[in-house]
Amino acid sequence: PQMRSLAVLSVTDGILIRELxxxxxxxxxxxxxxxxxxxxxGLVRRETDATDSRATRVYLTDKGQEAYARLWxxxxxxxxxxxxxxxxxxxxxxxxxxxxxxRNIRKHDF
Known part of the structure; x- marks a missing residue:
């Protein structure tokens, strides 16, 4: 899950946890x-969503980008x-x- 998260964030940074x-x-x-x-x-950081205080977004840090580049x-x-x-x-x-x-097994609202 950690590597898959880094991979997703390398393409789509700052997404909501539920989307990730x-x-x-x-x-x-x-x-x-x-x-x-x-x-x-220190590979990612969480931030409260600007429009919904109940939601959290995840961002790749510089250290996270470096780790992903090494592991890819x-x-x-x-x-x-x-x-x-x-x-x-x-x-x-x-x-x-x-x-x-x-798509058939993962139901989501986005």
């Missing part, structure tokens, strides 16, 4: 614990290894199917 949970494909309670560790390590090549390597020997069309169809499945 959906994009990182993790339960909000699990994400909360992961964010506690990321905050403690290893993630990309693992991703490439997973799809070794699988053609582009088959990979694309597989990923599209997974996205559809995620």
């Amino acid at each position: 949970a959906v994009y990182a494909v993790v339960q909000q309670s699990t994400l909360s614990r992961a964010l506690d560790a990321l905050v403690r390590d 090549p290893h993630m990309a390597e693992a991703y490439d290894a997973m799809f070794k020997g699988i053609g582009a069309a088959e990979k694309e169809a597989f990923v599209a199917t997974l996205r559809t499945m995620l």
Whole structure:
């Protein structure tokens, strides 16, 4: 959950925790614990939403961006290894199917 959170925040920084949970494909309670560790390590920061004091946004810190940049090549390597020997069309169809499945099981209001 921590690495997935860093990956999501590297693309969409400053999103609400509930949105981050959906994009990182993790339960909000699990994400909360992961964010506690990321905050403690100085990789992300939480801020109260400017328009809704009940909501919290999460931002990647400079240290978090550096950590993500160091870890991303290893993630990309693992991703490439997973799809070794699988053609582009088959990979694309597989990923599209997974996205559809995620949309089917992850209900959200945004």
